Amino acid sequence: MRPIDRRATPRDGSDEPKGFSKYRHARKDLIDRLGQYCSYCGTRLPASLAVEHVRPKKPNPDLELRWDNFLLACTNCNSTKGDKDVVLDEYFWPDKDNTFRAFVYTEGGLIEVNSDLTDDERELAQSTIDLVGLDRTPANDPAVADRRWKNRDEVWTMAIDARQDLAAQGTETLRKWIVNTATGRGFWSVWMTVFADDQNMRKRLIDAFPGTSKDCFDDECRPVRRPGRAL
Ligand SMILES: [Zn+2]
Numbered sequence: 001m002r003p004i005d006r007r008a009t010p011r012d013g014s015d016e017p018k019g020f021s022k023y024r025h026a027r028k029d030l031i032d033r034l035g036q037y038c039s040y041c042g043t044r045l046p047a048s049l050a051v052e053h054v055r056p057k058k059p060n061p062d063l064e065l066r067w068d069n070f071l072l073a074c075t076n077c078n079s080t081k082g083d084k085d086v087v088l089d090e091y092f093w094p095d096k097d098n099t100f101r102a103f104v105y106t107e108g109g110l111i112e113v114n115s116d117l118t119d120d121e122r123e124l125a126q127s128t129i130d131l132v133g134l135d136r137t138p139a140n141d142p143a144v145a146d147r148r149w150k151n152r153d154e155v156w157t158m159a160i161d162a163r164q165d166l167a168a169q170g171t172e173t174l175r176k177w178i179v180n181t182a183t184g185r186g187f188w189s190v191w192m193t194v195f196a197d198d199q200n201m202r203k204r205l206i207d208a209f210p211g212t213s214k215d216c217f218d219d220e221c222r223p224v225r226r227p228g229r230a231l
Contacts, residue, residue, distance in 0.1 A: 001092075001099035001128075002042055002188040003213040003226060006033050009067040020065045023051050030072050034211035037186050039071035039094050040081075040132045041148045044186030050078055054093065059085040071095060073132075076146040080133035091128045098216040098226040102128065105193045109153030111135050121231060155187040159194035166198070179204045188212070 009017040010029045020026050030051060037044050039052065052073035057064040071094070073081070092102045102125040104114050111134055113125040129135050137149040162178045178201065182191040188209045195201040202221035206212050218224050225231065 001040060001094050001103060001134075002037070002209065003098045003100055003216040004034050004039060004071075004094050004211045005213040005215075006030065006067070006070070006095055006211065018067075020067070023053070023057070023065055023070065026067065026070050027051050027072075030070055032210070034072060035183070035209055037072065037188070037209070038074035038077055040073060040077040041134060041152075042187045042189055043074045043076075043148060043151060044184065045074055048075060049073070050075070052078055052081075054095075055086055055088070056081075056083045058083045074148075076148055077132040077134075081131055086131070090124065091131055092124050092231055093128075096226070097229050097231040098213070098223055099128075099231070100189060100192065100216060100223045101225075101231055103134075103189070105152070105156070105190050107153075107156060109137070109149035109151070109156060111152070117231075124231075152187055152190055155185050155190050156194065158185065159191050163194055163198070166201075175201065175204065179208045183208050 012018045018029070027049070031049070036046050036049055038049065049072050052071040053060070053063065054069050054071055055063050060069075063069040092099050102114055102117070102121070103111050105111050111129065113122050113129065115122075117125060133146075134148070136144045136146065138144050158181065162181065166174055166178065182188070182205060188205060191205050192202060195205065199221050206214060206217060206221060213226065216223055216226050
């Protein structure tokens with residue numbers, strides 16, 4: 001899960017923090033800051049991306065229009081998470097934690113908790129997967145209708161191919177093309193995983209996806225603890 005930084009409330013024409021009369025009005029600003037990606041699963045969705053409330057608006061009407069309660073989410077993540085209120089400390093959040101450290105992405109579009117975490121961290125990471133149903137596949141949920149795993153699987157194969165091509169002819173043009181393909185398809189975490197040993201590509205991926213939290217990486221583009229947070 002890509003760690004992101006939505007930054008402070010955008011400013012209006014008078015340089016005042018924008019007030020949103022409807023939460024949907026924040027969509028453009030959120031996409032400008034974070035790109036057209038689901039904040040949880042990383043799917044790129046040019047059209048149907050919704051403004052997501054970290055703490056659902058139904059049980060928290062006072063948070064319905066709050067910029068710091070907004071993310072972007074696809075239909076699958078949004079509907080799985082639902083309207084049930086959440087206790088923030090029981091999960092990892094892409095806008096607060098280095099969520100890239102929480103999970104491991106593997107072949108076949110799979111995602112699991114990073115076994116290097118402490119017991120407590122593993123519990124939070126698993127709760128986060130469960131909150132949005134991130135690890136659903138036909139193998140563990142025969143009724144699964146969403147294609148997040150399948151899209152991840154396709155991107156995984158694409159990224160492996162790209163890595164092989166790069167090993168054969170490591171040109172600047174090819175590196176740019178791969179980054180354009182990555183931003184066009186989404187699933188930043190998959191690309192970062194496949195290019196784990198290529199610092200140059202990791203740097204490009206961190207820079208190319210808008211709003212990636214640069215505080216979450218060291219000079220060699222390895223994930224580090226997010227400042228002020230446990231993960
Ligand atoms: Zn999603």
